[in-house]
Amino acid sequence: MTTSDWLTSATVMIVAGKGGVGSSTVAAATALAAARSGADVLFVAVDGRPGMGRLLGGREITDREQTLQRLSGGGRVRARTIPAEQAFGDYLELKGVGGLLRRAASSASLPMIAAATPGLEHLLVLGKIKELERERAADLIVVDAPPAGHAAPFVRSASGLSEVVRSGPVLDQAEQVSEMLGDPSRAQALLVALPEETPITELIELAADLGDDLGLALAPLVVNACWSDRPGLDKSPAMAARSHKVKLTDSAKASLESAASFGRSRLTQQREQIERLIEARDEPLITLPRLATPRLEPEHLEELADALVTPESVVRDGD
Amino acid sequence: MVEQSELILTCGPGGVGKTTTAAALGVAAAKAGRRTVVVTVDPARRLADALGLDDGAAADEPHRVEGVTDSESDGELWALMLDAEQTFDRLVREQSGSRKQAEAVLNNPVYQAISGSLSGAQEYMAVERLHQLHVSGDWDLVIVDTPPSRHAIDLLEAPDRLVGFLSHPVYRTLTVGQRTFAKITDAASSMFLWAVKRLAGPQIVEDTVAFFRSLANIEGGLRHRAKQVSELLRGDDTAFVVVSSPRAEAVGEAEHLLRAIAEKHFPLGGLVVNLIHPLPEPFTDSDEELLGQLGPGPLAEQVEWHRQLTSLALAERTELVDVERLAGDAPVIELPLLDVDIHDVPGLVGLAERLV
Numbered sequence: 001m002t003t004s005d006w007l008t009s010a011t012v013m014i015v016a017g018k019g020g021v022g023s024s025t026v027a028a029a030t031a032l033a034a035a036r037s038g039a040d041v042l043f044v045a046v047d048g049r050p051g052m053g054r055l056l057g058g059r060e061i062t063d064r065e066q067t068l069q070r071l072s073g074g075g076r077v078r079a080r081t082i083p084a085e086q087a088f089g090d091y092l093e094l095k096g097v098g099g100l101l102r103r104a105a106s107s108a109s110l111p112m113i114a115a116a117t118p119g120l121e122h123l124l125v126l127g128k129i130k131e132l133e134r135e136r137a138a139d140l141i142v143v144d145a146p147p148a149g150h151a152a153p154f155v156r157s158a159s160g161l162s163e164v165v166r167s168g169p170v171l172d173q174a175e176q177v178s179e180m181l182g183d184p185s186r187a188q189a190l191l192v193a194l195p196e197e198t199p200i201t202e203l204i205e206l207a208a209d210l211g212d213d214l215g216l217a218l219a220p221l222v223v224n225a226c227w228s229d230r231p232g233l234d235k236s237p238a239m240a241a242r243s244h245k246v247k248l249t250d251s252a253k254a255s256l257e258s259a260a261s262f263g264r265s266r267l268t269q270q271r272e273q274i275e276r277l278i279e280a281r282d283e284p285l286i287t288l289p290r291l292a293t294p295r296l297e298p299e300h301l302e303e304l305a306d307a308l309v310t311p312e313s314v315v316r317d318g319d
Numbered sequence: 320m321v322e323q324s325e326l327i328l329t330c331g332p333g334g335v336g337k338t339t340t341a342a343a344l345g346v347a348a349a350k351a352g353r354r355t356v357v358v359t360v361d362p363a364r365r366l367a368d369a370l371g372l373d374d375g376a377a378a379d380e381p382h383r384v385e386g387v388t389d390s391e392s393d394g395e396l397w398a399l400m401l402d403a404e405q406t407f408d409r410l411v412r413e414q415s416g417s418r419k420q421a422e423a424v425l426n427n428p429v430y431q432a433i434s435g436s437l438s439g440a441q442e443y444m445a446v447e448r449l450h451q452l453h454v455s456g457d458w459d460l461v462i463v464d465t466p467p468s469r470h471a472i473d474l475l476e477a478p479d480r481l482v483g484f485l486s487h488p489v490y491r492t493l494t495v496g497q498r499t500f501a502k503i504t505d506a507a508s509s510m511f512l513w514a515v516k517r518l519a520g521p522q523i524v525e526d527t528v529a530f531f532r533s534l535a536n537i538e539g540g541l542r543h544r545a546k547q548v549s550e551l552l553r554g555d556d557t558a559f560v561v562v563s564s565p566r567a568e569a570v571g572e573a574e575h576l577l578r579a580i581a582e583k584h585f586p587l588g589g590l591v592v593n594l595i596h597p598l599p600e601p602f603t604d605s606d607e608e609l610l611g612q613l614g615p616g617p618l619a620e621q622v623e624w625h626r627q628l629t630s631l632a633l634a635e636r637t638e639l640v641d642v643e644r645l646a647g648d649a650p651v652i653e654l655p656l657l658d659v660d661i662h663d664v665p666g667l668v669g670l671a672e673r674l675v
Contacts, residue, residue, distance in 0.1 A: 018334060020332070020564070050571065051568065051571075169517070170520075198365065198366075198662075230620055231620070232620025233624060235617050237618070237621055239617075244618045246609065246613070248606075248609075249609075251602075251606055254600055255599060255601065255602050258597070261658070262597055263624055265659060266658065293631065294566050294635045294638045295566075296567065
């Protein structure tokens with residue numbers, strides 16, 4: 001496998017992970033990596049997390065599509081959010097529904113209709129994404145899925161709704177969305193975790209849920225924020241000093257050890273957890289570096305976009 | 320706070336260790352001699368195991384957590400996992416005038432579909448469960464870990480939103496009087512019903528109207544309860560604990576939450592900043608001189624790592640200046656990113672010691 005084939009093997013890429021694992025950032029880096037390879041990319045922020053537009057080199061992302069970045073190779077990144085109300089309006093328009101029903105569906109009563117039809121809001125958003133895919137609105141549509149435990153209900157809304165709704169256009173819509181999600185040439189999911197026990201467990205569960213049960217194709221699994229390997233930390237500071245023919249003071253030893261012991265145990269934990277993921281899943285695995293900053297800037301996103309497609313990041317290829 | 324409050328709510332962005340913080344506060348309270356129950360929402364599997372919560376309906380009832388206090392102490396820690404559907408069912412039963420009224424709501428397919436998934440239902444049920452436990456009189460302290468939410472503020476407004484739903488004109492028209500569906504002439508409501516019918520078929524319309532009507536029987540009770548819960552959240556014995564990490568996005572959400580808590584006059588108990596990188600001990604000037612001149616090798620790698628960790632730890636502390644100021648007089652507790660993450664009772668006991 002060449003390292004970036006997976007990026008554009010389906011038109012829709014749904015990026016998902018639990019809250020706090022950086023899935024929005026990975027989604028933005030994926031969009032940037034694809035645009036650099038010449039693709040026309042549409043970044044869809046379902047929840048519209050603040051600051052993502054700036055990271056991608058433009059203004060805040062709104063429900064009006066805008067171009068955030070043009071790249072020298074002809075690729076570009078466009079972005080928009082899809083509010084459920086707007087998706088509903090667009091959907092009604094598409095179905096040729098007249099003014100009366102459209103007014104009935106004004107924002108005042110969508111919450112009521114949605115209350116009567118659970119999962120409808122998610123389905124409307126996925127339905128809009130499906131329309132964009134059908135229209136070939138972009139070479140790649142990157143979907144930053146809702147975080148924090150809501151990713152699975154989001155993707156599952158189509159199959160869940162067909163259990164409650166037995167006829168009408170909502171059912172048709174649900175079936176069409178399910179069809180798209182089940183076709184690996186049209187949609188795939190990029191699942192993100194951290195190299196820690198709980199996030200890895202949750203990634204394994206999410207992969208079983210969306211991949212094995214729902215039949216959504218899985219792109220390489222991404223382990224985000226990995227500490228870079230530092231073999232030098234394996235030694236005690238005094239041992240390490242010997243190969244430099246230097247003698248350390250006690251204070252220097254203590255200072256170095258205070259940092260080294262933390263790094264050592266984090267690296268050990270990381271190795272164990274990646275190993276566990278490799279045993280649990282067959283998908284290829286990509287690791288992304290831990291950025292040495294609490295505040296992301298556009299250059300950090302560039303670094304992640306580079307890492308997504310370099311062979312050094314690939315822990316394991318597909319078989 | 321853990322010695323005096325009767326209610327504590329931990330809230331904040333996802334992935335910052337809210338559940339662990341809630342459980343550790345529970346350990347601290349139990350050790351201070353209080354009978355404490357922690358309501359978790361979506362615990363990671365190993366933490367749930369550590370608290371004795373396995374999957375299934377039984378987890379919705381309090382379980383004693385062993386190994387927290389010794390037999391001589393009065394304090395106890397109990398835990399349960401929030402089951403939004405069961406909490407909703409319990410609320411409906413309590414507020415219904417008769418068993419028949421309750422069954423009418425509980426058996427409605429629309430109710431069954433939305434009780435677990437209605438947008439905001441989980442947030443509301445978390446505070447509802449808090450109320451149920453608080454008034455039971457069984458507990459000195461109830462701690463509620465709130466559902467992960469990008470808009471954590473939803474929780475604070477959950478009772479008001481339920482009232483908003485019950486006051487919606489469409490809902491009012493559909494439930495007022497004995498008019499049958501065919502006779503509803505109000506324009507907004509008939510459009511609403513027509514829209515639902517066109518979109519999702521006639522069966523769901525009948526179920527929806529039946530659901531709204533059955534809800535009308537218990538509406539008075541629901542409104543009253545929403546008001547009680549809303550007052551309880553603002554009570555003197557309640558404390559909100561905001562949990563964040565030092566990452567800029569999480570800090571932004573925590574700031575938003577702190578402002579909302581202040582604006583809406585909720586009592587702030589404290590700010591916990593979790594997962595801060597440890598600040599290594601600095602080099603002395605003379606060590607700095609020696610270590611600055613190394614050629615490549617393992618020691619140079621260790622020095623480089625020391626510098627990187629130091630600069631990250633300092634940058635994180637800079638991120639925290641504004642949010643810690645927003646906490647005002649409330650205590651701010653900084654917790655380090657540990658060598659190994661917490662998954663068991665001894666780990667929680669250690670964290671509890673750091674918290675108090």
